[in-house]
Amino acid sequence: MESLGVLLLHPMDAYLEQELARRCRLLRFCWDAPPDRRDAFLRAHAGSVRAVVTGGVAGAGAALIDALPRLEIVACFSVGFDRVDLARCRERGVRVTNTPGVLTDDVADLAVGLAIAVLRRIPQADGYVRAGQWKAKGDFTLTTRFSGKRVGIIGLGRIGLAIARRVEAFGCPVSYYQRTKRDYPNYTFFPTVVELAATSDVLVVACSLNEQSRRIVSREVIDALGPGGVLVNIGRGGHVDEPELVAALAEGRLGGAGLDVFEDEPEVPEALVALDNVVLAPHMGSGTRETRRAMADVVLGNLEAHVSGKPLLTPVV
Amino acid sequence: MASSAAATASGEPPAILFFRRPGAPFNAALRQRFRVLDFLASGEPLPVFLAAAAAAAPDPPRAAVVMGGGAARVDAAFLDALPSLRCLVSTAAGVDHIDLAECARRGVVVANSGTVYSADVADHAVGLLIDVLRCVSAAERFVRRGLWPLQGDFPLGSKLAGRRVGIIGLGNIGSLIAKRLEAFGCIIHYNSRRQKGSVSYKYFPNVHDLASESDVLVVACALNKETQHIVNKDVLEALGKEGIIINISRGANIDEGELVRALNEGRIAGAGLDVFENEPAVPAELLSMNNVVLTPHSAVFTLESRSDLCDQMIGNLEAFLSGKPLLTPVLP
Numbered sequence A: 001m002e003s004l005g006v007l008l009l010h011p012m013d014a015y016l017e018q019e020l021a022r023r024c025r026l027l028r029f030c031w032d033a034p035p036d037r038r039d040a041f042l043r044a045h046a047g048s049v050r051a052v053v054t055g056g057v058a059g060a061g062a063a064l065i066d067a068l069p070r071l072e073i074v075a076c077f078s079v080g081f082d083r084v085d086l087a088r089c090r091e092r093g094v095r096v097t098n099t100p101g102v103l104t105d106d107v108a109d110l111a112v113g114l115a116i117a118v119l120r121r122i123p124q125a126d127g128y129v130r131a132g133q134w135k136a137k138g139d140f141t142l143t144t145r146f147s148g149k150r151v152g153i154i155g156l157g158r159i160g161l162a163i164a165r166r167v168e169a170f171g172c173p174v175s176y177y178q179r180t181k182r183d184y185p186n187y188t189f190f191p192t193v194v195e196l197a198a199t200s201d202v203l204v205v206a207c208s209l210n211e212q213s214r215r216i217v218s219r220e221v222i223d224a225l226g227p228g229g230v231l232v233n234i235g236r237g238g239h240v241d242e243p244e245l246v247a248a249l250a251e252g253r254l255g256g257a258g259l260d261v262f263e264d265e266p267e268v269p270e271a272l273v274a275l276d277n278v279v280l281a282p283h284m285g286s287g288t289r290e291t292r293r294a295m296a297d298v299v300l301g302n303l304e305a306h307v308s309g310k311p312l313l314t315p316v317v
Numbered sequence B: 001m002a003s004s005a006a007a008t009a010s011g012e013p014p015a016i017l018f019f020r021r022p023g024a025p026f027n028a029a030l031r032q033r034f035r036v037l038d039f040l041a042s043g044e045p046l047p048v049f050l051a052a053a054a055a056a057a058p059d060p061p062r063a064a065v066v067m068g069g070g071a072a073r074v075d076a077a078f079l080d081a082l083p084s085l086r087c088l089v090s091t092a093a094g095v096d097h098i099d100l101a102e103c104a105r106r107g108v109v110v111a112n113s114g115t116v117y118s119a120d121v122a123d124h125a126v127g128l129l130i131d132v133l134r135c136v137s138a139a140e141r142f143v144r145r146g147l148w149p150l151q152g153d154f155p156l157g158s159k160l161a162g163r164r165v166g167i168i169g170l171g172n173i174g175s176l177i178a179k180r181l182e183a184f185g186c187i188i189h190y191n192s193r194r195q196k197g198s199v200s201y202k203y204f205p206n207v208h209d210l211a212s213e214s215d216v217l218v219v220a221c222a223l224n225k226e227t228q229h230i231v232n233k234d235v236l237e238a239l240g241k242e243g244i245i246i247n248i249s250r251g252a253n254i255d256e257g258e259l260v261r262a263l264n265e266g267r268i269a270g271a272g273l274d275v276f277e278n279e280p281a282v283p284a285e286l287l288s289m290n291n292v293v294l295t296p297h298s299a300v301f302t303l304e305s306r307s308d309l310c311d312q313m314i315g316n317l318e319a320f321l322s323g324k325p326l327l328t329p330v331l332p
Helices: A014-023 A035-045 A062-067 A086-092 A104-120 A122-130 A133-137 A158-168 A193-198 A219-225 A242-251 A289-307 B027-031 B046-054 B076-081 B100-106 B118-134 B136-144 B147-151 B172-183 B207-212 B233-239 B256-264 B284-288 B303-321
Strands: A005-008 A025-028 A051-055 A073-077 A095-097 A151-154 A174-177 A187-189 A202-205 A230-233 A256-259 A278-280 B015-019 B035-038 B063-066 B087-090 B109-111 B164-168 B187-191 B216-219 B244-247 B270-273 B292-294
Touching (some): A005 A014, A014 A025, A014 A289, A051 A289, A062 A086, A086 A095, A104 A158, A104 A202, A104 A230, A104 A256, A104 B118, A122 A133, A122 B118, A151 A158, A158 A174, A174 A193, A242 A256, B027 B303, B063 B303, B100 B109, B118 B216, B118 B244, B118 B292, B233 B256, B256 B284, B284 B292
Parallel strands (some): A005 A051, A051 A073, A151 A202, A202 A230, A256 A278, B087 B109, B164 B187, B216 B244, B270 B292
């Protein structure tokens, strides 16, 4: 694919960038430049860009797609594609790929790790030790047991199922909500998220973001989860009514939250940073050396398949 | 409500010795049922306290509740001072503060916390491991310091699935840790005093060999003469540069000085530690490391454990005092 003009929308992974440079004709977008320079760049290179490689948060909107008349494929370095204008891609006949499967374990691990971290206050306990409080004030506070807590999962796809299998080993009963009920002998289906939240101690967002799931964790859901409940979000910031969430946490109407994603990354609401019943992570669900390498290989594999006319490995469109 | 089964001939509730750490709970629960002789509250030196207890009217104590963590050490001198004592109830899983051999010699029965804590300790061990590999606490600090918008993505962590986890001690807690980590796709190896026929995990006859074939070492064994510094310089070297160590047992199971040196020099990759050799002192070098997670011996600190433990402690006392077998006896 040496003749494939690839536009890398922003830096995302050293290995991926190195391989794209080696195997394709790589163009690095001036992501941080002001709008007029970005537009000028796109106009200058419009003739040669046949592929775009982008991340989950950046996506590829209509304006970008329209600026690239020779665009054939958008390869996402993420499993989420909520920021890619799929309709525009379909209209233009542009293929879209993502990176499912390879990151399932890591995202599920972080979801469970965040749940334990929130309930057992591990980061707070670590901070307590580092600040010399153990010596000064004695024992840390009592927390609440993770094993046996009722876990409700929104979206029992690859990641949701991986989370379910992990928490089962802790004796956690598993319930779920999704658009269609499936036949899971060990997992209880609820037809609405509110009912799921009302019977859960830990509510995990594990579905993809689309028009139906935007702000699926609403005020009503948060209230149903309640002062003893914990929300874990490893999906997208857009799944949650963030101002409502922040208010509920601050007022004690929600017990706690483990959040890997936010509405306006990398900005995290000040009010959240001030709380100590939350654990905050900088969108690192797939953030391991092993998985990012595997994701990069999926991106490269999809581009290779595309130029050789073979079926794409992981097509979305 | 005082247990009628345990009342003494005098009709008074039985006397119980209570050795607790400052701020510890259970006082109220014990006082509801027994006459509590509280060492900490007495303010006396131990020999004076024991002598007074031996002379307690109408009857001297036959049982004692002894908390771990330095509340008292029950040895030959202690038992000599109080011949009426026939039962010790430890509120810890570990009984390293009790001379089991001396107790066995004298026919003094010992109970521990059984499995009350096991799930919480296992959960904490898993939480620590995920935190170390995926940098949960370190990334939290990164976000809270406002570094995400300034420095961009947090550095990459390491994948848990597929790692070989070597568990030192496959007792209650070790087994629960194994079961949990299997669900994450880890491969379980272990060392124990004896190989266990009922599990399919790979057994290693010594900790050095276990470490050389593991990516993660979890210390889940009791502390005794054989397991003091069971993780030493050789074991750390066998674990290697990519290795992680998790300790939810006793600080003295690991040669702490060697561990700190190994971390300092990058000879192992990271550690999750709930226990230390000289609590609450934690080696200063660890406090500024991002590849370690430190918790203040809080693996058992849940509301549920506290409540279960209280029930268990009282259950053991009442069983002994009514001539029944202990609920959670420790065999010598």
